[in-house]
Amino acid sequence: MAKNIHSDQRYIIGLVNNDAVIINEIYKRCAAKVKSWITFNNGSEDDAADIFQEALMDVYRQAKYKSLELTCPIEPYILLICKRKWLNEIKKKSILPVTNSEEDLLHIGEDTFANADELENQEAQSKLFFRAFEKLGDRCREIIEWSMKGEAQEKVAESLGVTYGYLRKKKSECMASLIKLVQSYKTEE
Template sequence: MAKNIHADQRFITGLVNNDTAVINEIYKRCAGKVKSWITFNNGTEDDAGDIFQEALMDIYRQAKYKSLELTCPFEPYILLICKRKWLNEIKKRSILPVTNNEDDLLHIGEDTFANADELEKQEAQSKLFLKAFEKLGERCKEIISWSMKGEAQEKVAEALGVTYGYLRKKKSECMASLIKIVQSNQTEEQ
């Protein structure tokens, strides 16, 4: 079956040819996202820089020696590689058994591309959710934010100074409003 090579293959070609403009574009588009994700997940900015560099080197080696062909967008692809590398790094640091060895990490199969596509869909959904969330009233934002922290509902009710029954009813109303906004945004964008 013929692969559909993605237009972002130009990033791979740029890396292999050491094209400064393309490499700068990769940094502009992806480095910030990798940095926020890693710092949000117990890493430092230095960790993020190291992981990003390693991911670029891995992609470079795959492209140069194994003719890597992208079948999905570059950005979610490199983000996925960085996430896998960082999760491995966390496991190493906490002396837990590391599930992927270097070869597993570099094995770029169709599942990686599918995961990268999935990641891109999730990002699009997150943006939709955040846009909708911003349109909610302050009380709803507060209730949903608290509920998403994973606290027990009784604790959330106490923190917000309301009864457990009121919180459940209000949360369900807020979630219904949020879903309506998301659905109306989706139809607007189609």
């Protein structure tokens, strides 16, 4: 089956040719999304800048030495690579086994393009989620943010100065409100 090369392939060509205008466009299209995702996931702006640079170097090497052909838009593709790199960074810091080594990132296949397409869909879902999330009250946002960090609920309750029972009940109510808002936005589209 022939691959449909995406029009964003021009960014890959520009990157390999060190075209400053194209590289600047890649930064404009992708850097803010990467920064936003990494800072939302316990990283700093410096971490985001480093990860973005590393991802561009990986894409460059893929294009130069492995004839990378882009079959999806560049943003989800680069964001996917950055997400993988950041998750690996977090795992390294917490002394957990790393899922993808540098070498694994050089063997990006069709599944990565499918993942990037899926990521684009997830991005649309994320926008709906954040739009709804912003409409919640301060307490609900605080509870959901704490819960998303993956800490034990007892610890979250203690940090928020509430009982474990109250936290569970309130979290359930907040999630129900969030889901309702997301669904109402979906029907608007």
